[in-house]
Amino acid sequence: MERDSGARAVLVAAMSSGQGKTSVTAALARKLVRQGQRVRVFKCGPDFIDPMLLERASSAPVHTLDLWMVGVDECRRRLHDAARECDAILVEGVMGLYDGSPSAADLAREFGIPVLAVIDASAMAQTAGAVARGLRDYGPVDMAGVIANRIASEGHAKMVASSLRDIPLLGWLQRQDTPLPERHLGLVTPDDVDGLEALLDKLADGLQFEEAAWNALPLLAQSAPEWEDVPSLLAGRTVAIARDAAFCFLYPANLDLLRQMGATLRFFSPLNDEPVPPDADAVFLPGGYPELHGATLSQAARWQDSIRAAHAQGLPIVAECGGMMAVAGAITDKEGRRWPMAGLLPGEVTMQARLAGLGAQAMPTPQGPLRGHTFHYSRLETQVPALSHTVKTSTGGAGEAVFRIGSLNASYFHGYFPSNPPAVAALFGGARS
Incomplete structure (x- = not known):
């Protein structure tokens, strides 16, 4: 297919940890890759484990974006380079959308990245709309849409969609018999998960995704300074x-x-x-x-x-x-x-x-x-x-x-x-x- 000039980008966020951000990000990355798109995934905030898994899902290295640790200029350069080289950019947030200082919301606003909210709908239906609107309006942030996680049925998904009002439901992920394992003290790496490739494919298969809504998202506009030359301070070592x-x-x-x-x-x-x-x-x-x-x-x-x-x-x-x-x-x-x-x-x-x-x-x-x-x-x-x-x-x-x-x-x-x-x-x- 003909490539657009630029990349569509979203920051995958939620109201808290445990909502399924990593599963949704991995499923979406794998689904887009299987469609022939070039995908680049970033992780918001310091983390080593999620990037390992997301690298497997996207078949590309996963770099960190953090306004303090990495710095605004380097974050902008990395996003700019990704937008020139790929079709889709997914940035997985950390904890809740507004948690921390700087937060994932701060990063989204700094670079004009719309937020894709992941909502665990396993114990709710129409209340999902209140959660989504609260996440959007509290900051506020530009809300690209919602992906509802742990959906029981198509009827359940329709109830969630109707509650969102002016926020689109970009997709939903059904409850998984074999979900990505929850971390216990952080002790889960990709090598610990048996059959990870098949599990990632299953997640991608289970993601019901509104491609028209995705294609309607704007392309990421970046104007980044050039990378600075790094002195050869370790030459010969x-x-x-x-x-x-x-x-x-x-x-x-x-x-x-x-x-x-x-x-x-x-x-x-x-x-x-x-x-x-x-x-x-x-x-x-x-x-x-x-x-x-x-x-x-x-x-x-x-x-x-x-x-x-x-x-x-x-x-x-x-x-x-x-x-x-x-x-x-x-x-x-x-x-x-x-x-x-x-x-x-x-x-x-x-x-x-x-x-x-x-x-x-x-x-x-x-x-x-x-x-x-x-x-x-x-x-x-x-x-x-x-x-x-x-x-x-x-x-x-x-x-x-x-x-x-x-x-x-x-x-x-x-x-x-x-x-x-x-x-x-x-x-x-x-x-x-």
Whole structure:
């Protein structure tokens, strides 16, 4: 089919978490892809898990849009590039439409993206109209329409549609016998879901979608500044990056920035007992779920010996959240089992039921603040004094501890690298490049 000049874009939002935003976004992305459209999905706010699933649904990398962490200019550039390259842009919101500061509604208004409201109609009918109108008028936001989730029948869908008045029902998704699993403490990644591809296809099949209403949406108009040149602060350096089921929390933009600064990236798997590559000049241990793989990691002697050797040689090591847990003395998992780890950071990590850290934070560096966030259910007990603490954006108070032991820089903090390239270059030993 002939391609329009530009892309139709919606921000998929809801009144709260648990309404089915991810299922609807995944179903719509897969449905549009199967129609031959080029689809780009973004995630609003810090998140690692939903983007993994949405990448599978759309067959394209999923980047983060966040007015504070990513910044207005980079968000605009990414949307502008997507509008030039694809036919449809889906931005999945976070929590409720107006939750947080900045909220998903703030992002929608900043870039003129209409909101597609997901409403769980499993326990309502005509009240859906009140919810939709409230979501539209409270801000207000430009409302593209509604997709009703967990619909029991076509008659149920018609009741919802009649209640919306001047807001179109763009589609509805029937109740699923095998829905996407709800997160339990965030512990669901695409690799945890058996038959995910078939499940995504089933979701797309179950989405009743008004194509005429979709095609009536305006094309996204963007006027973005050009991308700024990134200095080659890591030219000639090789950065080894742990990447497997235990170390899977990686922003695509972080990897892109390392490459743009001239670094060669080498990936390796501690879970497969792969050592740090011998040509590495620096090591990045991202977050993930090492606590779910404690037995395997505790017996991965080659991996543990190699990271100790890298530390002894003075290679810069950046360990974020799960990466920090893996280089602590030991991890005690939710079942109370203690697993010895690499021991670069003296101390014990213990999993707990309650959330221990959440929110946007900034890490101070000599090159200025590096923006990012924290989210973890474990606690670290150590006698090592903190080099510094991150700053909570919500209160300005002290956030996560940042530890420096020799060449190791470790914290629960997840950094968004493009927010401060010189600081990132310095962390990986490229400050003098």
